[in-house]
Amino acid sequence: MLAALAALAGLTALDAFEEYPPLMATAWGAPATAGPLATLAGALALASAGLAAHPAALAAVAPSSGPSRATVTSLAGVASEVAALAVAGAWAAGGLPAAAAGLMIGAAGGGYPAVVRSSARGAAAARPRGEVGVSVIESVRGVLWARRRQPDDVAYLMAAAHERFAPAELVAQAQAAEAAGFDGVCCSDHTAPWWAPDAAPAACGNAWVWLGAVGQATSEISIGTAVTALVHRYNPLVVAQQLATLEEMFPGRAFLGVGSGEAMNEVPAGMRWPGTGEQLARTEEALTIITRLLDGETVDFEGRFFRAHRARLYLRTPRRPPVYMSAFHEGAAEVAGRLADGLWTLGDPQTAPGMIAAHRRAAEAAGREPAEIILQTLASFGATDEEALESSREWKGTLVDEAYTDDLPDPARIGAAGARISDAKYTAMSIVSADPAVHARKLKLLRGMGATAIVVMNVSGADPLGLIRAYGESVLPELRS
Numbered sequence: 001m002l003a004a005l006a007a008l009a010g011l012t013a014l015d016a017f018e019e020y021p022p023l024m025a026t027a028w029g030a031p032a033t034a035g036p037l038a039t040l041a042g043a044l045a046l047a048s049a050g051l052a053a054h055p056a057a058l059a060a061v062a063p064s065s066g067p068s069r070a071t072v073t074s075l076a077g078v079a080s081e082v083a084a085l086a087v088a089g090a091w092a093a094g095g096l097p098a099a100a101a102g103l104m105i106g107a108a109g110g111g112y113p114a115v116v117r118s119s120a121r122g123a124a125a126a127r128p129r130g131e132v133g134v135s136v137i138e139s140v141r142g143v144l145w146a147r148r149r150q151p152d153d154v155a156y157l158m159a160a161a162h163e164r165f166a167p168a169e170l171v172a173q174a175q176a177a178e179a180a181g182f183d184g185v186c187c188s189d190h191t192a193p194w195w196a197p198d199a200a201p202a203a204c205g206n207a208w209v210w211l212g213a214v215g216q217a218t219s220e221i222s223i224g225t226a227v228t229a230l231v232h233r234y235n236p237l238v239v240a241q242q243l244a245t246l247e248e249m250f251p252g253r254a255f256l257g258v259g260s261g262e263a264m265n266e267v268p269a270g271m272r273w274p275g276t277g278e279q280l281a282r283t284e285e286a287l288t289i290i291t292r293l294l295d296g297e298t299v300d301f302e303g304r305f306f307r308a309h310r311a312r313l314y315l316r317t318p319r320r321p322p323v324y325m326s327a328f329h330e331g332a333a334e335v336a337g338r339l340a341d342g343l344w345t346l347g348d349p350q351t352a353p354g355m356i357a358a359h360r361r362a363a364e365a366a367g368r369e370p371a372e373i374i375l376q377t378l379a380s381f382g383a384t385d386e387e388a389l390e391s392s393r394e395w396k397g398t399l400v401d402e403a404y405t406d407d408l409p410d411p412a413r414i415g416a417a418g419a420r421i422s423d424a425k426y427t428a429m430s431i432v433s434a435d436p437a438v439h440a441r442k443l444k445l446l447r448g449m450g451a452t453a454i455v456v457m458n459v460s461g462a463d464p465l466g467l468i469r470a471y472g473e474s475v476l477p478e479l480r481s
Contacts, residue, residue: 138357142357143357185222192268230283325340376455440474440475
C-alpha cells in the first residue's frame with residue numbers, strides 16, 4: 001500500500017517537476033518533515049525528473065564495477081529503493097545539496113541500489129522463467145517517452161462487463177456511453193465470472209455476438225474486445241475473420257484486444273491449463289497468424305500449438321483494424337511490441353511503467369514504431385461511497401494474481417480468494433466513489449503515465465447508467481478541459 005501511494009503521489013508531482021526543474025530543490029522542505037510516505041513520494045517524483053534530465057547521474061549512483069553497496073530493505077520494497085536511488089541520483093547530478101541528500105537517504109532507509117527490478121502484477125508467478133526484468137530507470141524513461149508522444153486528445157473508452165450484466169443491459173450501457181461522450185466501447189470476453197453465481201449476479205454473454213448488436217445500436221464509437229484470449233477457446237483464423245467482419249459492417253470502428261486469458265474461461269472448454277511460459281507462447285503463435293491474415297497474407301504456419309494451411313481472409317476491408325495486446329508482465333509487453341499495434345495493461349503506477357518500457361524496447365528492436373498505450377481500471381459509482389463499494393465487491397476477484405496464471409478454473413474459489421482482499425486495497429487499485437471529482441482525479445493520474453487511451457470498466461452494480469451519466473456530465477468534460 002505504501003509503495004502504491006508513493007507511486008501515485010510521485011506521478012502527480014511529475015508534471016511540475018518536468019516543467020520547472022528548480023522545484024526539485026525547494027520541494028524537499030515538505031517531504032523532509034512530512035514523514036516517510038511524503039519522503040518516498042517526493043523521491044519517486046525526483047527519480048522521474050532528475051534522472052531523466054541527468055542520465056549521467058546513473059553512473060555515479062550505480063557504477064557497473066567497484067565495491068558493492070547495500071540495498072534498501074526497509075519501508076516498502078521497491079518504493080524505498082526508488083527513493084534512495086532518486087535522492088542519490090539528484091545529488092550526483094547537482095540537483096540536490098549533499099546535506100539534504102543525506103537526510104532523505106536516511107529517511108528512505110539507507111543504501112544505493114545498483115539495480116532495481118520493477119514489480120509486475122503477480123510478477124513472481126506471471127513472469128516466464130528466464131525473463132529479464134525492466135530496471136527502474138528504464139521504466140521511468142519509458143513513461144517519459146510515452147508522455148512526450150502522448151496525443152492531446154487522449155481517448156476514453158467504457159468497458160462493458162459481460163460477467164455481471166446481461167447482453168441487452170450492456171447494449172443500453174453502450175448507447176448511453178456514446179451519448180455521454182465516450183470515444184469507444186469494449187467488452188470482456190468471458191465464459192465465466194470472477195465469483196460464484198450465488199455471490200452476485202452473473203451473465204457472461206458472447207462478446208462477438210454482442211459487438212455486432214452494439215455496432216448497429218451506436219453510430220460512431222470504436223468497438224472491440226477487452227480482451228479475447230488466444231490460447232485455446234478461439235482458433236486464430238476465426239478471430240481474424242470475426243474482426244474483419246466487424247470492420248466491414250462498421251467501417252473504421254473495429255479493434256481487437258488479445259491476451260493469454262484465464263483458466264476459468266479455457267479449462268471448461270477442454271484445455272489443460274499450462275504454465276505461464278506456454279500461455280505466452282500460445283498467444284504469440286495465434287497473434288502471429290492473426291496479424292498476417294489481417295495484413296492480407298495467405299498463411300502457412302506450423303507452430304507448437306497452432307497450425308494454418310493456406311489460410312486467408314477473403315473478406316478484405318479498406319482499413320486494417322488494429323490489434324492490441326494485454327500484458328501483465330514484461331514478456332507479454334515485449335510480444336506486444338513486436339507484433340501488436342499497441343500495449344494494453346493495468347493502470348497501476350507500480351507496474352505500468354515497466355510494461356511501457358518493455359513494449360517500447362521490443363518495438364524499437366523490431367524496427368517498429370510503438371503505437372497505442374492503453375491503460376485500464378475498474379470504476380464503480382453510487383449514491384454514496386458505501387453503495388459504490390458494496391455493489392462492486394465481487395470484482396475483488398480480479399485482484400487475485402493466481403487467477404491469471406494458475407490452474408484455477410472454479411469461479412467460486414476465485415471469488416473466495418477475492419473476498420479476503422481488504423476494502424482498502426480494492427479501493428486503492430480501482431475507482432470506487434460517489435464523487436465524480438475522485439474519478440476525474442484518478443484518471444488524470446493514469447493519463448500522466450503517457451496513456452493514449454484509458455479504459456474504464458463499469459462495474460457499478462447499483463447504478464451502471466449513473467456512472468455513465470456522471471462521466472458525461474462531469475468527469476469527461478473535466479478530463480478534456
